Amino acid sequence: MELRWQEAPFEALTVHELYAIIAARQNVFILEQQCFYPDLDGADQAAHHLVAWTPQGEVAAYLRVIAPGVKYEEASIGRVLTTAAARGTGAGRELVRRGVKLAARLYPGVAIRIGAQAHLERFYGDFGFVAAGAPYDEDGILHIEMLRA
Secondary structure, three states: OOOOOEEEHHOOOHHHHHHHHHHHHHHHHHHOOOOOOOOOOHHHHHHHEEEEEOOOOOEEEEEEEEEOOOOOOEEEEEEEEEHHHHHHOOOHHHHHHHHHHHHHHHOOOEEEEEEEHHHHHHHHHHOOOEEEOOEEEEOOOEEEEEEEO
8 A cells, every 4th residue: 555644734724635634533533433532622732644645645644743741741642543444555654663763863862652552562662662560451452551661
């Protein structure tokens, strides 16, 4: 799958891009995972957004990078998703690889903390993240905080 990658602060996203991102987050986190939570948490405006677009202009993969001190003391990566059509293509791994590079470029020398779904601990471990606490329930899904020094 040929993807077009975009990195942008909130203000640089068009309303159409933002709508597509929010729709993808809704489809994956709320409809597919049946997890009801306030997705619009006020952190998007302070985040850098990384999106992989399909040739048809649809979101294939997405994450946001948040500055240190907004969500955690460290920088953070969150709302990581791969849409159903892009799963199994390697887009998720490329997304996280690019997300880690983006966070390191934006906040050099700063650790990255994530709240990962616990079943993805090994996946994130491949990118240098290590468990930084016990698993916890977040909106009915088991999560674990992980840190990349």
